[in-house]
Amino acid sequence: xxxxxxxxxxxxxxxxxxxxxxxxxxxxxxxxxxxxxxxxxxxxxxxxxxxxxxxxxxxxxxxxxxxxxxxxxxxxxxxxxxxxxxxxxxxxxxxxxxxxxxxxxxxxxxxxxxxxxxxxxxxxxxxxxxxxxxxxxxxxxxxxxxxxxxxxxxxxxxxxxxxxxxxxxxxxxxxxxxxxxxxxxxxxxxxxxxxxxxxxxxxxxxxxxxxxxxxxxxxxxxxxxxxxxxxxxxxxxxxxxxxxxxxxxxxxxxxxxxxxxxxxxxxxxxxxxxxxxxxxxxxxxxxxxxxxxxxxxxxxxxxxxxxxxxxxxxxxxxxxxxxxxxxxxxxxxxxxxxxxxxxxxxxxxxxxxxxxxxxxxxxxxxxxxxxxxxxxxxx
Numbered sequence: 001x002x003x004x005x006x007x008x009x010x011x012x013x014x015x016x017x018x019x020x021x022x023x024x025x026x027x028x029x030x031x032x033x034x035x036x037x038x039x040x041x042x043x044x045x046x047x048x049x050x051x052x053x054x055x056x057x058x059x060x061x062x063x064x065x066x067x068x069x070x071x072x073x074x075x076x077x078x079x080x081x082x083x084x085x086x087x088x089x090x091x092x093x094x095x096x097x098x099x100x101x102x103x104x105x106x107x108x109x110x111x112x113x114x115x116x117x118x119x120x121x122x123x124x125x126x127x128x129x130x131x132x133x134x135x136x137x138x139x140x141x142x143x144x145x146x147x148x149x150x151x152x153x154x155x156x157x158x159x160x161x162x163x164x165x166x167x168x169x170x171x172x173x174x175x176x177x178x179x180x181x182x183x184x185x186x187x188x189x190x191x192x193x194x195x196x197x198x199x200x201x202x203x204x205x206x207x208x209x210x211x212x213x214x215x216x217x218x219x220x221x222x223x224x225x226x227x228x229x230x231x232x233x234x235x236x237x238x239x240x241x242x243x244x245x246x247x248x249x250x251x252x253x254x255x256x257x258x259x260x261x262x263x264x265x266x267x268x269x270x271x272x273x274x275x276x277x278x279x280x281x282x283x284x285x286x287x288x289x290x291x292x293x294x295x296x297x298x299x300x301x302x303x304x305x306x307x308x309x310x311x312x313x314x315x316x317x318x319x320x321x322x323x324x325x326x327x328x329x330x331x332x333x334x335x336x337x338x339x340x341x342x343x344x345x346x347x348x349x350x351x352x353x354x355x356x357x358x359x360x361x362x363x364x365x366x367x368x369x370x371x372x373x374x375x376x377x378x379x
Contacts, residue, residue, distance in 0.1 A: 010076075013079065015043045019043055020107045023057075024059045025057065029106075033056065046064040051064075071211075074211070078210045082111060086109055094117070095229055098117075098225065100228075101228030102254060103224055108207060108225075116151055117203060121229050123232070124152055124154050124161075124236060125234075126235055126238055127269045129158075129159055130160050130236070131237065134236055134237035134263070134269060135163045137236055138164050139167035139170070141167065143173070144287040145290070146175070147173065147354075151174045152164050152174075152175045153176040155180070156186075156191055156194070156195060160237055162191060165177060169198070169201055176202050176205060177203075178205045179206040179214075180218035206222075207221065219243055223247040232251065232293070233248050235258075237267075237272075238273055240272055248281065259289070259293070260272075260274075260276040260282070261273055288357065291357055331365060331374065332375060333374055
C-alpha cells in the first residue's frame, strides 16, 4: 500500500477543507460521496437529495449550502503555511486500522510524516499525575517497543503520555501524538518542544480544524482515534476514574488488545490498571508480554519492514546470525528461563527476549508457561 498522500490541487484542497468543517459528516457517507463524485463537486454545489441518498447528515448539508468562507480561507492558509496535510478517509494514506474502527473520522489533519500512520502501532496511555516509577516504566517500555519497530501512539498529555513519547524518541523510534484540539496550537503549552520533535520523527494528528480549543468533551473523541490507530492499547498507570480507561474501553470495542501494567495495592494510580485486568485485560510485566500477544497481527508487518525492528535482526532464511546460533546452542530441548539463558550466553535480557520472539516466529523455539522457552527440532 502506498502511504504517501497525493498533493491535491488548490481546488481539491478547498473541497476537503469544506468537508472537514461540515458538522456531522460521517466517514462512510464521505467515502460514498467520493466514490460517486471523485472530484467532490457536490461539496461546492450541494444537491440535498443526492447528499441525503449518500447518507450525508442534514446538518452537514445545511452547512455546505452556506459555508463560512472566512474560516475556509483561513484553514487553507494554515494548511499551506504549516505544511500540514488534510487526509480524507478514502485516501490510501489514511490509516487502515482507524478506517475499520467505530466512528472513524472522515478526515484527519496531520503535521509531520504522514507515512507513519500506516505503520504498526501500539497505543500507550496513563495518568497525568503518575508516580516516578510509573513515568520511568512508561519511558522504558516505549523505548523497547520503538527499538523493535513499533510506532508509539499517545495523546501528548502530561505524565505518562509525555514519558511514552520521550521513550520512543530517545530510542530513535517513531511516535504519533493525537490531539484533542486544532493543530495550530499545542496543549499543554509546556510540550511545544516535544511536539516539534514528534513532528520530525513522527506526526501530530487531529480531527479538529485549526482554531478548535482543547475543551473537555474533545478528549474522549481524541481517545477513540488513539485506540483506533493501534493494534493494542497498554495502560501504564491510571486511577479508578481516568480518561485512559476510556481509551482502553474504546480499544476493546474496536476489537483490539488491551494491556495493563499492575502496581502496588497502595498506589492510587494502579487501581485503574487492576480494574482492567479484572475485566480481562492482559497483565503485563515486561515488553515481551505485549509482543507475544500481538505477534499474530503484527509479526508479518514488522518482519516485512526492511531495516527496522525485528526485521533488521531476523535470521535470513535458514542461515542464522552468530548471536542466534549462540542463543540456540545455549537453549536445550528442555524449557529454560531467560535468566538461565543470560547466564549461559552473557547476553542482556532485552536482547535475548527480542531474539527469542524472532526465533519463535521463525519456528526455531517454542514458549512455555512461566516465561520459559525450549528449542524445536527442525526438519
